[in-house]
Amino acid sequence: MTVDPCWLGTQRLPEVTIHASGALAQTIRAELRQTRRIRNDVEVALCTLGRVGETPLWQEVEAALSGEGLGAEGFVVARRGNNLVVAAEAGRGLLYGYFYVLRYFEWMTSEFVVVERPAIAIRMLDHWDNLVPHPRMGAVERGYSGGSIFFRDGRVVADLTRVRGYARLLASIGINAVAINNVNVHAAETRLITDHLPDVSRLAAVFREYGIALYLSVNFAAPMELSDLDTADPLDERVVRWWSATVSRVYDAVPDLGGFVVKADSENRPGPHVYERTHADGANLFARTLAPYGGTVFWRCFVYDSHQDWRDRSTDRARAAYDHFIPLDGRFEDNVVLQVKHGPLDFQAREPVSPLLGELQETRFALELQVTQEYTGQQKDLCYLGPWWREILQFDTTGDGGPTVAERTKAIVAVSNVGDDANWTGHKLAQSNLYAYGRLAWDPSADPVSLLHEWAAATFAMDDRTRSELVSIMADSWRTYERYTAPLGVGFMVAPGSHYGPSVNGYEYSKWGTYHFADRNGVGVDRTVATGSGYTGQYPEPLAGRYESVYTCPDELLLFFHHVPYDHVLQNGRTVLQQIYDTHFRGYDEVEAMLTRWKAIADRFEPVTRENITTRLEGQLANAREWRDQVNTYFYRLSGIPDSEGRTIYR
Numbered sequence: 001m002t003v004d005p006c007w008l009g010t011q012r013l014p015e016v017t018i019h020a021s022g023a024l025a026q027t028i029r030a031e032l033r034q035t036r037r038i039r040n041d042v043e044v045a046l047c048t049l050g051r052v053g054e055t056p057l058w059q060e061v062e063a064a065l066s067g068e069g070l071g072a073e074g075f076v077v078a079r080r081g082n083n084l085v086v087a088a089e090a091g092r093g094l095l096y097g098y099f100y101v102l103r104y105f106e107w108m109t110s111e112f113v114v115v116e117r118p119a120i121a122i123r124m125l126d127h128w129d130n131l132v133p134h135p136r137m138g139a140v141e142r143g144y145s146g147g148s149i150f151f152r153d154g155r156v157v158a159d160l161t162r163v164r165g166y167a168r169l170l171a172s173i174g175i176n177a178v179a180i181n182n183v184n185v186h187a188a189e190t191r192l193i194t195d196h197l198p199d200v201s202r203l204a205a206v207f208r209e210y211g212i213a214l215y216l217s218v219n220f221a222a223p224m225e226l227s228d229l230d231t232a233d234p235l236d237e238r239v240v241r242w243w244s245a246t247v248s249r250v251y252d253a254v255p256d257l258g259g260f261v262v263k264a265d266s267e268n269r270p271g272p273h274v275y276e277r278t279h280a281d282g283a284n285l286f287a288r289t290l291a292p293y294g295g296t297v298f299w300r301c302f303v304y305d306s307h308q309d310w311r312d313r314s315t316d317r318a319r320a321a322y323d324h325f326i327p328l329d330g331r332f333e334d335n336v337v338l339q340v341k342h343g344p345l346d347f348q349a350r351e352p353v354s355p356l357l358g359e360l361q362e363t364r365f366a367l368e369l370q371v372t373q374e375y376t377g378q379q380k381d382l383c384y385l386g387p388w389w390r391e392i393l394q395f396d397t398t399g400d401g402g403p404t405v406a407e408r409t410k411a412i413v414a415v416s417n418v419g420d421d422a423n424w425t426g427h428k429l430a431q432s433n434l435y436a437y438g439r440l441a442w443d444p445s446a447d448p449v450s451l452l453h454e455w456a457a458a459t460f461a462m463d464d465r466t467r468s469e470l471v472s473i474m475a476d477s478w479r480t481y482e483r484y485t486a487p488l489g490v491g492f493m494v495a496p497g498s499h500y501g502p503s504v505n506g507y508e509y510s511k512w513g514t515y516h517f518a519d520r521n522g523v524g525v526d527r528t529v530a531t532g533s534g535y536t537g538q539y540p541e542p543l544a545g546r547y548e549s550v551y552t553c554p555d556e557l558l559l560f561f562h563h564v565p566y567d568h569v570l571q572n573g574r575t576v577l578q579q580i581y582d583t584h585f586r587g588y589d590e591v592e593a594m595l596t597r598w599k600a601i602a603d604r605f606e607p608v609t610r611e612n613i614t615t616r617l618e619g620q621l622a623n624a625r626e627w628r629d630q631v632n633t634y635f636y637r638l639s640g641i642p643d644s645e646g647r648t649i650y651r
């Protein structure tokens with residue numbers, strides 16, 4: 001099988017000299033051997049700062065730094081005359097500098113100096129890969145691109161070529177951490193920290209070559225499953241000893257392991273609550289055992305009642321993460337990172353930003369995004385998520401010019417969308433989401449449309465007009481997706497279980513706490529302090545007040561925060577019901593236009609790419625039609641109010 005090189009397929013460089021030693025300098029040398037060359041009179045040199053004197057641009061580099069350090073990952077690039085120099089303190093900065101030059105060389109035609117440092121220290125991808133395929137979830141939970149690139153037949157794959165290919169893709173976009181297994185750690189994966197250590201060590205070695213730390217998801221109840229202990233109580237001395245001994249063996253095998261990821265007391269996973277202990281007790285157990293080795297525990301905050309009775313109107317799932325974790329703020333060890341999903345529910349196409357991301361004060365936390373498109377089209381539908389992530393990263397956590405999410409977060413994590421399909425992501429164009437994630441993690445102020453241009457230029461050999469057309473087809477696809485699916489932030493009108501396609505009432509009477517409460521008069525969830533669940537009170541003023549009032553709540557989130565009548569007039573002047581009809585008609589029309597525009601340029605692409613994208617866009621059109629008609633018909637039947645423009649709504 002020929003594996004798609006993604007965005008590392010088209011670039012070329014002139015001759016490059018390297019003034020550095022060490023493992024990552026070796027990696028760059030190996031990269032250079034694979035990179036196509038161009039004849040060019042520019043002389044490119046890569047050096048560590050200690051050897052910058054060996055290059056002609058040492059003065060430019062020193063002036064750019066003016067005494068400030070670069071950190072382990074930063075780098076300087078300077079061009080003057082025919083010389084181009086990349087300088088960094090050490091290996092990782094040099095590797096990122098190398099990929100920077102590879103990406104932009106073609107545009108580096110005049111003199112310039114840039115200094116780059118990542119905005120966020122830990123930039124991670126979480127894989128929900130299973131060692132043994134799960135009976136319902138398969139090889140990759142919520143994976144839409146084939147099997148796992150790490151595991152097959154209950155073992156780590158023997159040939160790691162594909163993994164190496166992945167590591168270089170990740171390094172090229174600045175990712176420095178990867179968790180290789182599913183947060184839902186089942187029986188087989190529980191043994192990754194024992195029986196499979198030699199194989200884990202092989203995987204870690206490949207990622208190490210690219211400056212990427214490996215993490216493992218672990219099972220909180222492992223001491224009970226792997227030893228004769230009858231408890232996993234985090235305060236029980238025997239449990240502490242078991243974890244210490246186990247962690248010590250793990251670090252014998254992988255001395256630079258990043259650490260663990262833990263999903264506890266969440267969706268039926270075991271956790272400290274069983275023993276009436278807190279999340280701080282649980283997380284600190286791991287933190288203390290990992291600390292001697294410099295490891296970190298990522299402790300997930302995706303904790304809520306997944307056995308809710310829909311009749312119970314007093315419980316609001318959106319409140320749960322904040323209610324669980326804010327009282328514990330400050331009680332976590334320094335090497336705990338609380339991993340917070342971007343919204344209070346679950347990776348919907350539209351949700352408010354989780355109040356935890358603004359309100360945790362004394363605990364390190366990570367923002368968690370989802371590159372795999374569980375609720376955003378599953379890599380069948382085109383949905384470029386860059387603009388959505390950028391909005392989340394730039395969200396003002398006080399509503400008053402306070403720090404943004406990007407400024408507050410110490411780490412960023414996302415669920416990977418990669419599998420063993422030849423093109424990695426199922427939908428060829430979904431590669432752009434992986435690319436944009438890495439680039440935004442490095443620079444949260446990057447413009448998502450520029451990132452698409454960058455990605456397209458690096459991925460396809462094509463003329464500028466074709467590239468612009470492709471970018472323009474993709475750029476707004478997240479908003480298009482939002483338009484034809486669940487309206488005004490209400491979320492979760494998806495087919496239960498699979499989460500693809502519409503099912504307006506699919507979750508309405510379920511145990512999962514995800515309801516829209518539509519009746520003949522209105523729709524939406526009252527989360528106000530005045531009359532609802534009080535969720536709006538988890539935000540500081542003036543944000544809380546903005547969400548509390550139907551008059552100031554942003555239209556796109558109205559039904560997330562309020563239950564309103566169908567004739568409620570939005571800030572944009574339209575009624576809620578008319579907005580639902582309009583966006584659903586418009587969303588479908590936009591997909592139709594995407595397909596038409598794509599077909600006009602499709603023959604400029606390789607047959608495999610053409611076929612892949614055409615088939616998926618056709619499927620998307622059918623999906624959008626289903627969404628449009630089911631949602632419109634549902635609300636028409638309930639309300640009896642017709643579309644003001646008389647378009648077809650099936651009765």
Ligand code: GCU
Nearest residue numbers: 141142183184263302346374
């Ligand atoms: C979602 C998803 C699950 C996943 C969970 C998580 O609910 O559907 O498959 O396990 O998120 O983030 O832990």
